[in-house]
Amino acid sequence: MPAKRLPTLEDVAARAGVSRATASRVVNADPRVGQAAREAVQASIRDLGYRPNRAARSLVRPDADSIAVVVPEAEERVFSDPFFSAILGAIYTKLADSPVQVLLAVAPPGKRDKIDRYLRGGYTDGAIVVSHHRDDGITDVLREIQLPAVYIGRPHAGDVGLPYVDVDNVTGGMLAAQRLIDGGRRRIGTVAGPQDMASGYDRLTGWRRAMTHAGLADDLVEYGDFTAASGGEKMLRLLEREPNLDGVFAASDLMAVSVIQELQGRGISVPEDVAVVGFDDSQMAKLTRPPLTTVLSTTSGMASTAVEMLLTLLKGQQVEHVILPTELIPRDSA
Numbered sequence: 001m002p003a004k005r006l007p008t009l010e011d012v013a014a015r016a017g018v019s020r021a022t023a024s025r026v027v028n029a030d031p032r033v034g035q036a037a038r039e040a041v042q043a044s045i046r047d048l049g050y051r052p053n054r055a056a057r058s059l060v061r062p063d064a065d066s067i068a069v070v071v072p073e074a075e076e077r078v079f080s081d082p083f084f085s086a087i088l089g090a091i092y093t094k095l096a097d098s099p100v101q102v103l104l105a106v107a108p109p110g111k112r113d114k115i116d117r118y119l120r121g122g123y124t125d126g127a128i129v130v131s132h133h134r135d136d137g138i139t140d141v142l143r144e145i146q147l148p149a150v151y152i153g154r155p156h157a158g159d160v161g162l163p164y165v166d167v168d169n170v171t172g173g174m175l176a177a178q179r180l181i182d183g184g185r186r187r188i189g190t191v192a193g194p195q196d197m198a199s200g201y202d203r204l205t206g207w208r209r210a211m212t213h214a215g216l217a218d219d220l221v222e223y224g225d226f227t228a229a230s231g232g233e234k235m236l237r238l239l240e241r242e243p244n245l246d247g248v249f250a251a252s253d254l255m256a257v258s259v260i261q262e263l264q265g266r267g268i269s270v271p272e273d274v275a276v277v278g279f280d281d282s283q284m285a286k287l288t289r290p291p292l293t294t295v296l297s298t299t300s301g302m303a304s305t306a307v308e309m310l311l312t313l314l315k316g317q318q319v320e321h322v323i324l325p326t327e328l329i330p331r332d333s334a
Contacts, residue, residue, distance in 0.1 A: 070115060091128065171326055189222070295328055
């Protein structure tokens, strides 16, 4: 069955009984249009469901007035995970004195056609993609409609050439493992992030490198999804596999907090019995008991840099990808 044709500006003009030029002036808020013609065009737009084409719109209004933050994740996760609140807060702060409006497009797995329709609808001048998964389909849509976009987090190897800003997750994973190794831990496990995300894959890669370099086994791996629930669940699985576990690297602070809670709930002392290292240096890292040793991932720095890169793209200039450094933040959990 052929796809339904989207209404064009010519369709709007014909229905309203005006010229295409008049319809275009109404769409672009040109004051040189009479009230009767304006109302006729606006009624035609509503009746037809017309959406302005972004590329055509940019020819008459070159300055961007809106960008979308695209998050292909479930709503409950976006509004509960401190990583996303930190990203969104930094983006809004960066644009606080700008006329650019920030729009949020969120959709969970299985409902990403909502984001697809939104991006194709011409509602925004550019996009910042956060929490990109290998098969979420966002990249295909952005390329097809040629919407300027920047990714927070390295896209997968197949998505070469896409502008992005990320932290050095491989080095971060190595720093986390080395902290445990230097503390005398020898049976070290990890609650890794999802492997369809570059951050999850890279942090596990770094952990494995440090373990291999130290001559230690890297077989104690359980795969979480960066959520608190998965951290506790996978910690139990690690304990079932290795009761003598003495160190854990959790690939996000949210998972690490649940790891500590699960250990302490079973009478296992942190760090005396099992040392724990997280990743992100979120606010909760300072609130755990004991305070969480973690890897700083400069979330606000990524968000701020992504905004700068996207604004550069919207001016028609090219940008290069940016990798920000990571560093270990030592506290009492390891």
